[in-house]
Amino acid sequence: TGIQFMVLNSVYQLLAMRTAEHPALAKTDKLVMMADLFAYFLCGRVVSEYTLASTTQLMDMRTGQWxxxxxxxxxxxxxxxxxxxxxxxxxxxxxxxxxAEIGCERIPVVAVGTHDTASAVAAVPASPGRWAYLSSGTWSLMGVEIPQAIIDDKTFEHEFTNEGGVEGTIRLLKNIMGLWLIQECKRQWQRGGHDLSYAEIADMARKAAPFAAYIDVDDRRFLAPGDMTPRINEHLMRTGQTPITDKGQIVRVVMESLALKYRSVMERIEDVVGHRVDVLHIVGGGIQNELLCQFTANALGKKVITGPIEATAAGNILMQARAVGQIGSLEELRAIVRNSFELKEYTPQDAAAWTKHYKKHTP
Known part of the structure; x- marks a missing residue:
């Protein structure tokens, strides 16, 4: 299928229903994804929008059909x-x-890029050239936009996914851990009576020592909710490192490790597509963590441009405008984004130190 194996893919839910002989499956006329269900409520037509359907692992990404x-x-x-x-x-x-209920004319209902990352990537304010994107939030999705799916041994080995994009594109990407670890640390500390803001947490991390340790942020033990700092320290001890008690130091280790994971994924992306990426565009709520954005530029040794935060909403609205002829092309759509939102640029710092730390901990 060209899709990364992930436990949340729809194929496993459907297979579980069939294996368990779930009565609902036998009675089903049409399986409708959530975004398509809202479209059905609005206009009465049942469809399966391509970008969302592509993530089910039930589609052949070479053809774009089931x-x-x-x-x-x-x-x-x-x-x-x-x-x-x-x-x-x-x-x-x-x-x-x-x-009649909402008091308007019978306006068109548009199938946008209903997968949230598809709409977010549509609103990446990139100029033509060799760029990559990172949709940053609780989870991270890093990739490039390509004209057709790449389904080969390399993408399989690197666990890349070929998801549908807007305007006939493919989002070749990798699902990575995001700010989940920090969010769970914050909730744990809050339960313990230390209600820290994200600004305070970032300031504590900024003041902590650099490169004190390294964790594999994609370790499956970090996926479940609950107390995170014990699991981080268990990971450190398993890998022959010293446990950490200082809150700011823990957060800094997570941020540095996440930035280094981005570098690892970027190198694999460049290997698959056969060329160097010149700039990384980061969109989504994670761009509010400016320290992580700077760390990402440092680790990658590339220019990073951040914004907009609400890329998914922007991409949704602008694809509706594209559908009714108000926007002529995807390039014009992205130019509108560039001219409508405040963007911030980060340049790499301390490149040699970051490369040394990367080579020490990354195979």
């Missing part, structure tokens, strides 16, 4: 899958009832 081999191989009912529509398609108009 994979008959997957459905037949797993004995799943392909009849329940709606027709796939591309983002930017006008799929109908508001039903008379909905239009």
């Amino acid at each position: 994979s008959r081999a997957m459905f037949e191989g797993l004995d799943l009912p392909m009849r329940v899958m709606p027709a796939v529509v591309k983002p930017g398609t006008i799929i109908g108009s508001l039903t008379p009832r909905v239009a």
